[in-house]
Amino acid sequence: MISRIIRHDNDIVIKNIRNNILVQLRFASSRYSSKIKVNNSHKLKSKNAPRPNKDADHSSSSKRPDTKKNYIFETGKFSQLYNSLKSTNTQDPSFQISKVKDFNQLKIFPSVREAMIKEIKSQYNLKGPQHSSIDEIEIKPTPIQIAAIKKINQTRSISPTTKNLEDMEESERILYELKNENESKRTKIFTISSETGSGKTWSYLSVLLSKLKEDDLNWFNQKPEKYELFKKSQQIRSIIMVPTHELVEQVYETLKRANKFSLKHEGVSKKYEQFFNLPENETLGLSIMKLSHGDAPISLYKQLKNYGKIDILVTTPAKITSLSKLEAVDRPFKIFKSVKYCILDESDTLFDVSFIKDTTSVIKNFPNLLDLILISATIPKEFEKSLQKLFPDEKSIIRISTPNLHKIPKNIKIFTLDSDLSPYNGSKLRCLAQSIYAISKDGTEPDQTKRIIIFVNSKDEVDDLVSGLIDKYHINEEDIFGISSSKTIGDRKEILEPFLKPAEPLTSANQSKLKILITTDLLSRGLNFVGLKNVILFGLPRNSVDLVHRLGRTGRMNQSGRVFIIIDKKSKKSWVKGLGSAIIRGLKIG
Structure with missing residues (x-):
């Protein structure tokens, strides 16, 4: 069981870390939004953690985000997206979209x-009492x-004519028919x-x-x-x-x-x-x-x-x-x-x-x-x-x-977890394990199997991470899976099935309450992980294209989603600090 994670760490430290993560998750939920002013990017840390430095991300800060951070998404090697496109340059960009409701x-x-x-x-995903049936x-x-x-x-346009075809001269009629035939083909x-x-x-x-x-x-x-x-x-x-x-x-x-x-x-x-x-x-x-x-x-x-x-x-x-x-x-x-x-x-x-x-x-x-x-x-x-x-x-x-191309949906909440802080003390694996535990206990998605996707940067990391979470933190083998290009397509298909359909309802106490998938960018594009709420970036994406696709596995079709970004001293990239404010302000990711 996931709760056995605590066996390999100091109980007091783990209690602090678990409580802090749970508190941060609850603060980000909508029921607290009227009471607490929360930034869209959160640094999860222990009560006993050292005071963050001047570059730390303060989740409750009321300061206006630094506009200089905007350029992080527009320049440099990280920026790989073409952002000069105007929305729908074919006619009126809006296409009177707001008037279409059905x-x-x-x-x-x-x-x-x-x-x-x-x-x-x-x-x-049928949720809550507001709908009794599909x-x-x-x-x-x-x-x-x-x-x-x-x-x-x-309808393909046909050149209008004020004349009857029978009244046209033969050459005129032939040209008219050829033009329309070319248009239609x-x-x-x-x-x-x-x-x-x-x-x-x-x-x-x-x-x-x-x-x-x-x-x-x-x-x-x-x-x-x-x-x-x-x-x-x-x-x-x-x-x-x-x-x-x-x-x-x-x-x-x-x-x-x-x-x-x-x-x-x-x-x-x-x-x-x-x-x-x-x-x-x-x-x-x-x-x-x-x-x-x-x-x-x-x-x-x-x-x-x-x-x-x-x-x-x-x-x-x-x-x-x-x-x-x-x-x-x-x-x-x-x-x-x-x-x-x-x-x-x-x-x-x-x-x-x-x-x-x-x-x-x-x-x-x-x-x-x-x-x-x-x-x-x-x-x-x-x-x-x-x-x-x-x-x-x-x-x-x-x-x-659409105008929102290359923007991250605002219904996705970003949490930044610094594994260098106490009590993680530089262990990204411990930080990941506690994040999984906190997600499993946060009270969301009641009565359903909770699913998590974890992205790493290379296929060699997939099996190592699966083994580490099973061996050191005793996550059940039947609850965690790894997919990379080294897996056969048949095996990938079987593993993916529970992630590509709506979450399974919990019908018995013995049923698995958690499904974890560890993968690479192989699965970051196009796949519709139906109703999936939680994504963890264990490795930072190398460019803005991969970032947009990884984050896009959650928060689909206007549903809510959460992304947890685990960083350490090797991966404290400047764009991480600006990501939360970029989402709030609706900035395009370059």
Whole structure:
């Protein structure tokens, strides 16, 4: 049990340290906010600790944060984020976002809207007495979802004409038709960028699914017989590419959940009536496939041959390039000629030096691509350089971003723990162990398994830290896990499962009340740790990009979160002192 931590330290010292951490955690909670003025960055220390020096972070100080600290996030090697982007430079930056309060106000295919809301609710952490059931929860679109849906789901513009086509001269009519045909077929490039945990997955899935279902409806309206042939055609209609197999699984599982819900189609217009009466439209009725670790590339061709079209393929660029090695398949990439929509999630990673060759070589095999949508929670400087090199005409990219890009959500509380202070006396491991104990006893998340993610900087540290907490501080082996690139993908998938779904309710006294995951930046991007409240940085991130992504594993979708930063004399970086005030003041992290 975690309580056995105290066996390896002086009981009096541990009691002091435990009480101080618990007090600091309680002070940061909302129920004390009206009584105590608390800064967003806290230094947790013992009552017997030496007086902090002039550079210490005073949690109760009423002084205005030093404006010079702002530059810490804008300059130097730590600063790796491109911060010159304006929010949504396509039209009015606000897109009248504040006026949209409901998904019904957005252009989303009716069955997609219903399935999306059901899926989002299914992953919601039901808390407190305010909701007796999931059905009572009111789901509202986030700013990035509103902006993305409004912009990408716009009907492709057709040049207006005041003349009847029959009255035009032949040359005039040909030019008019060619112009409109080119507009309807040209590839549009979109970037969707917003802060971590802001709902980006459904910002692009709602768009993609709507386009696919709208295409289905158009085929059905042409002629039912043509629609039946279309369903049996051997083609891949859209592809979602991500950098890791963990993200393949996450996106695929989200689509699977949305695809299985029974739909009522209530209150839709008559133009959908006959289409929704088809048996396959009792659900979304889409064919979804993943090509990930352990999936044989040849299975893609077998799926097309045996079952017809694949509506959505979720995979990695490396998996697609591996198709070239299939000797049994003639022209292996010809199956992608029908791809109309391509999503690159975590696109800043897919365009970095380790991925860009595979990513671009795959996209070249989509000759009929209509929409290329790049998704990212950060715009690193190197990514922006790649975009400018690949698309030198700035007008060729339709940028969609929110004003909070590169900002840390204010619902995340930052705690700084200095392991050099007494009674830690330079032991980061002891400081970490006591932090875990304090978190486990702070009274938050009652009746649920409490989950903690600890980030380190190298894979070699992962196993050592797991062993140290088990051997020296007697944390139960079944409560603590380590994941790095040295773990097999199968093992990683099993370990991640309880962290990627809502917290488990405690149903018995013997059930584990704590789950701890120690990992590297391998798991800091894109993964949605549903409802996770606690992140600990045992190692400081090397740059601002990694900082934003690590902090973004908590405080998602406007929920509360806490980040504990453990420092020592080797890691007292200037940005740590300014992080709390930067969050309070809404500064962008450079």
